[in-house]
Amino acid sequence: MSNHHILQIETATPVCSVALSTNGETIAFRDVNEPNIHASRLTLLISELLEETGLGFKDLAGVAVSKGPGSYTGLRIGVSTAKGLCYATDLPLIGVDTxxxxxxxxxxxxxxxxxxxxxxxxxxxxxxxxxxxxxxxxxxxxxxxxxxxxxxxxxxxxxxxxxxxxxxxxxxxxxxxxxxxxxxxxxxxxxxNSARFLSHKAYQAFLAGEFVDVAYFEPYYLKEFxxxxxxxxxxxxxx
Structure with missing residues (x-):
């Protein structure tokens, strides 16, 4: 069976988190529980994780992102980063309910x-x-x-x-x-919360071909109370 590596991003809460999974099993992750660091740390955490695992974007099968509900700012940063990576690498994007x-x-x-x-x-x-x-x-x-x-x-x-x-x-x-x-x-x-919690669901979605449109996908902000x-x-x- 081929190994399907998925990069996972979770920024819906104060925890800034990234993970890598292989066939639905988490192989590495980074969690940083500090306020207001998503914008400054997210891409760095992704780079560290790829370096740790020896994987590059060419080795990935897709990118999964926590889609909300949650922090407006956190979700916007996470989804924007995920979309940017998919645009640059032509990888499919998976949205997982937070x-x-x-x-x-x-x-x-x-x-x-x-x-x-x-x-x-x-x-x-x-x-x-x-x-x-x-x-x-x-x-x-x-x-x-x-x-x-x-x-x-x-x-x-x-x-x-x-x-x-x-x-x-x-x-x-x-x-x-x-x-x-x-x-x-x-x-x-x-x-x-942690990006490693997305592993199983993201892999299920990948196998089913349940991808979101990179151009039009937006977080689920759930603004109305x-x-x-x-x-x-x-x-x-x-x-």
């Missing part, structure tokens, strides 16, 4: 935690008590699509005790105190 990558990475890092909860909620910080979130089951199948919501203490109230949920990501970090007395809601803090607090987020998707 939250889908996050939930795959979380299950990889915390399999024991995932086994104990019926629903997984990757979250990206927006502003104040707003977050971008999606809902997945234990098999990583989507239960609720990406949404922008305002969170309060009643957002995840449910009478169905078999649907305990776990929240993680930059949007969840600010919610620890809010749900400290709620046994049905577990908040995992400190989970950092829900202005009211949505209730019972664990139950509405199953009504």
């Amino acid at each position: 939250l889908e990558g996050m939930v795959a990475g979380f299950k990889e890092l915390y399999p024991g935690v995932c086994a104990g909860y019926a629903r997984l909620y990757p979250m990206i910080d927006a502003r104040r008590m707003e977050v971008y979130l999606a809902i997945y089951d234990q098999t990583l199948q989507p239960v609720m699509p990406v949404s922008a919501v305002v969170i309060d203490a009643q957002s995840f109230s449910t009478e169905e005790t078999d649907r305990k949920i776990v929240l993680f990501g930059s949007g969840a970090d600010k919610l620890k105190g809010l749900f400290s007395d709620n046994d049905e809601v577990h908040v995992v803090t400190g989970f950092l 829900v202005t009211t607090v949505p209730k019972n987020l664990t139950t509405n998707p199953f009504a």
